[in-house]
Amino acid sequence: MRIGLLTEGGYPYVSGEAGLWCDRLVRGLGQHEFDVYALSRSERQEGEGCVPLPPQVVRVRTAPLWDADDSGRVIRNGRRAYGRRARRRFAECYGELAATLCAPAPQDPSGASTEASALEADRFANALYGLAELARDEDGLADSLRSETAVRALERACRAPGAPRTARTASVPELLTVAARLERALRPLSLDWYDADGLGAVDLCHAASGGTAALPGLLARHFHDVPLLVTEYGVRLRTHYLADPGSPPAIRSLLAAFHGRLAAETYRRAALITPGNAHARRWQERCGADRAKLRTVPPGMDATPFAEAGESPECADPHTLVWVGRVEPAKDLVSLLHAFAEIRTVEPAARLRIVGAPVGPEGAAYLTHCRALAAQLFPDEATGPHAVGDNPVSFEETGGPELPSRADAYAAGALVVLSSVVEGFPAGLVEAMFCGRATVSTDVGAVVEAIGGTGLAVPPRNPRALAEACVALLRDPERRERLGAAARARALELFTVEQNVAAFHGIYLEILSRAPVRRVVLDEAGDPLPFAVPAEARVTGCWTAPAGRVVARGGPGWATDTPVRATSPAVATAPVAPPAVPASPVTTEGAR
Numbered sequence: 156m157r158i159g160l161l162t163e164g165g166y167p168y169v170s171g172e173a174g175l176w177c178d179r180l181v182r183g184l185g186q187h188e189f190d191v192y193a194l195s196r197s198e199r200q201e202g203e204g205c206v207p208l209p210p211q212v213v214r215v216r217t218a219p220l221w222d223a224d225d226s227g228r229v230i231r232n233g234r235r236a237y238g239r240r241a242r243r244r245f246a247e248c249y250g251e252l253a254a255t256l257c258a259p260a261p262q263d264p265s266g267a268s269t270e271a272s273a274l275e276a277d278r279f280a281n282a283l284y285g286l287a288e289l290a291r292d293e294d295g296l297a298d299s300l301r302s303e304t305a306v307r308a309l310e311r312a313c314r315a316p317g318a319p320r321t322a323r324t325a326s327v328p329e330l331l332t333v334a335a336r337l338e339r340a341l342r343p344l345s346l347d348w349y350d351a352d353g354l355g356a357v358d359l360c361h362a363a364s365g366g367t368a369a370l371p372g373l374l375a376r377h378f379h380d381v382p383l384l385v386t387e388y389g390v391r392l393r394t395h396y397l398a399d400p401g402s403p404p405a406i407r408s409l410l411a412a413f414h415g416r417l418a419a420e421t422y423r424r425a426a427l428i429t430p431g432n433a434h435a436r437r438w439q440e441r442c443g444a445d446r447a448k449l450r451t452v453p454p455g456m457d458a459t460p461f462a463e464a465g466e467s468p469e470c471a472d473p474h475t476l477v478w479v480g481r482v483e484p485a486k487d488l489v490s491l492l493h494a495f496a497e498i499r500t501v502e503p504a505a506r507l508r509i510v511g512a513p514v515g516p517e518g519a520a521y522l523t524h525c526r527a528l529a530a531q532l533f534p535d536e537a538t539g540p541h542a543v544g545d546n547p548v549s550f551e552e553t554g555g556p557e558l559p560s561r562a563d564a565y566a567a568g569a570l571v572v573l574s575s576v577v578e579g580f581p582a583g584l585v586e587a588m589f590c591g592r593a594t595v596s597t598d599v600g601a602v603v604e605a606i607g608g609t610g611l612a613v614p615p616r617n618p619r620a621l622a623e624a625c626v627a628l629l630r631d632p633e634r635r636e637r638l639g640a641a642a643r644a645r646a647l648e649l650f651t652v653e654q655n656v657a658a659f660h661g662i663y664l665e666i667l668s669r670a671p672v673r674r675v676v677l678d679e680a681g682d683p684l685p686f687a688v689p690a691e692a693r694v695t696g697c698w699t700a701p702a703g704r705v706v707a708r709g710g711p712g713w714a715t716d717t718p719v720r721a722t723s724p725a726v727a728t729a730p731v732a733p734p735a736v737p738a739s740p741v742t743t744e745g746a747r
Contacts, residue, residue: 156667157188159357159375163368164196167205167215174206176388176454176655177363182209183455183656187663190214190357192348192371197221216353218346220339220367241293246304248285253305253312255279256412257322276423276443279416283344287374290344297345300338306330309409325405333409340413343370355379359666362421366391366414369421376424382670384662385421388431388454389579390438392418419443426666429659431580432601450662454580455655458647461589464566465643468591473632474504476625477568477592479561480575480583482513482522487597489528490618491574492548496532497622499547502629507548510564526550565590569635570628573597576615581605588646593638595624605650609642 160166166177181189189212195201198221208215237245258275290296299305309330313322325333348354348371360372361384368391372383395414399407422428422444429452430436436449464470476495480486488509495507513519529548551558558564565571571587571594578600585605587594594610596602603612611628613620628635648654678684 156358156663157190157356158184158663159354159360159372159381160189160191161360161362161368161371162191163194163220163364163366164200165193165363167191167193167208167212168195168200169203169206178206179455179457179652180656180659181212183652184660184663185209185211187211188213190354191216192354193217194343194367195219195221216348218343218348220342237293237295237299241289241295242299242304244285244289245296245299246308248282248289249300249305250308250311251278252282252286253308254315255282255416256309256409257312257315257318276416276419280420280423283373283417283420284377286341287344287349287377291349291378297338297342300341301334305334305337309333313405313409319408321404321408325409329403329405332406336406336410337413340367340417341370343367344374346371349374349378351379354381357381358670359384359663361663362386364389364391365418365421366395369425370417373421373424382426382666383421383424384427384429384666385425386429386431386452387435387439390418390430390435390442392442393438415442422448426669427662429662433604434579434601450658452655452658452662453650454582455652456582456585456589456646456650458589458651460560461562461565461586464562464590466591467566468636468639471566471569471592472506473569474502474629475506475508475568476570476572476629477508477510477564477587478572478574479510479564479587480573481518482509482511482525483515483518484521485575485577487574487576487616488521488525490616490621491572492525492528492532494574494618494621494625495548497619498625498629499533501626505547505629508551508564508567509548510551510553510558510561512552522550561586562590565592568592569632570595570625572621572625573602574615574621575599575602578602584610585646585650588642588650591639591643593628593635594642595621595628597621606642607645609638609645 160177160181162177165174166181168174191208191212191214193215195217198219201217201219205215255275255278258278286296306327310325310327312318313325313330354360354371354375355378357375358381360375360381362369362372363386365385365387369383369385372381372385375381376383392411392414395411418439419442422439422442425448427450428439428444428448429450430439431452431454433451436451439449440446458465476498478488478491482488491507491509495505498505509525513522529546529550533547535546551564553559553561553564558567565587569592571584571590571592573581573584573594573596575581575597576599578597580601581596584594584596584602588606588609594606596606596610596612597615597617598612599615606612611624613624628638
């Protein structure tokens with residue numbers, strides 16, 4: 156089958172989220188063809204280039220989400236101004252969309268009726284698809300989304316009776332900011348990806364995340380009835396709630412309402428939804444996802460680099476604790492350092508190795524603060540009056556002679572510690588489990604679900620509890636060894652690439668078996684290609700609305716689309732070069 160893989164800020168770019176699991180998925184499903192539709196988040200990301208693509212990736216189309224002016228500037232006379240009729244259509248659709256942002260949410264806890272919630276969800280969907288149809292018929296939607304008409308529509312919605320208190324207090328500058336951010340989130344509506352040769356030609360759209368990445372899949376379903384699969388290892392709506400805490404309440408309220416509506420519409424239209432863990436699943440159910448559509452698929456990770464460390468746990472230093480990850484405030488290294496201070500009072504030989512690089516300027520400042528705190532809590536210790544002092548806490552990065560890889564970092568200690576206050580799926584803990592190491596972690600996100608009974612979990616921001624759990628395992632090497640062995644067995648059973656690829660292959664077939672046959676694949680002789688469509692797809696019934704039939708020569712009478720010739724073996728095995736990154740922020744194949 157032909158899969159349209161939809162990403163935002165990740166695959167096929169070298170840097171970004173979800174890049175590794177998407178690459179492993181594509182490489183593991185060599186029997187399918189993939190069209191990659193990628194949204195980039197920054198000029199730097201595009202400049203870093205793309206990963207090498209396997210032969211089954213037959214096309215890559217990209218579009219930027221970073222080239223617009225995000226200062227809130229109002230566009231009064233856009234480059235492609237709408238005519239009177241188009242302006243009226245835009246005002247009606249955008250006005251409806253803005254009104255839904257100030258109405259009770261579909262899952263509002265205030266007690267709104269189910270019927271009213273469904274009506275508001277339909278109202279949002281009609282406005283969204285109305286804007287998409289306008290973008291397909293007329294150029295200039297991007298300018299209109301930042302126009303004075305858009306800002307006035309937001310202002311009317313915020314001042315309407317029944318609007319939330321935070322929305323009613325929105326000032327004009329705040330409304331300008333909201334309009335600019337909505338334009339960025341809705342930018343996929345203006346792309347030229349939705350013709351019959353684009354997303355209309357794929358058998359299935361697979362969105363690697365929710366939010367903006369799923370918008371092309373929603374439009375492919377709306378215009379061409381292409382089924383949509385949504386995978387979320389970190390819920391996009393939750394990410395929005397945690398991001399930009401310094402924004403004014405009015406901005407956060409309106410944007411949260413938009414992302415909540417978009418998430419509900421995405422879950423409603425998706426054929427299936429695959430959360431990576433129960434934590435993400437609970438978020439999705441809270442946002443309106445139907446339980447019958449949910450299939451939990453843990454992320455697949457490559458266990459090969461950690462095999463040597465996992466097979467020789469006795470090489471670890473029994474007195475060393477290891478922390479591995481990105482250095483940022485959410486990891487709460489401050490609590491870890493205070494916990495280690497208590498550990499040192501009862502275990503003087505203990506050492507702590509913090510391995511990781513900072514993330515952005517905030518992470519660099521946080522790392523500086525943690526170094527200063529470590530120097531204050533643990534003055535350099537010397538064995539004698541003429542010896543050089545040594546600090547029991549070290550800050551390191553992988554790639555050097557002492558720690559060439561993350562596997563070497565985990566292998567350096569007998570105990571791996573996680574002190575985060577916010578966590579989605581703990582990939583670092585799973586890597587430690589592959590290495591056969593016992594773990595002590597905070598009970599956040601999907602941590603307990605990942606480790607099961609193979610590690611200890613304590614409340615977040617509780618240095619004393621963290622210290623007591625670490626001391627218990629440092630003093631009991633037999634228990635530590637049992638937990639490490641159980642952790643490795645659990646990781647190899649649940650979190651490998653093979654398990655992940657097999658799960659998605661079965662889900663692809665399940666979705667396609669429920670979808671109507673949309674095209675006939677022909678071989679080089681012009682005859683229908685045997686087994687090109689699963690047998691389940693031929694279940695009798697009225698799957699689609701009546702439409703004009705185009706029947707291929709020698710094809711069955713139920714064919715409803717133009718026949719597509721099968722890819723010849725020579726073309727199918729030819730590698731595809733990564734797309735050239737443009738010097739200026741312009742899409743690879745253009746956008747309206």
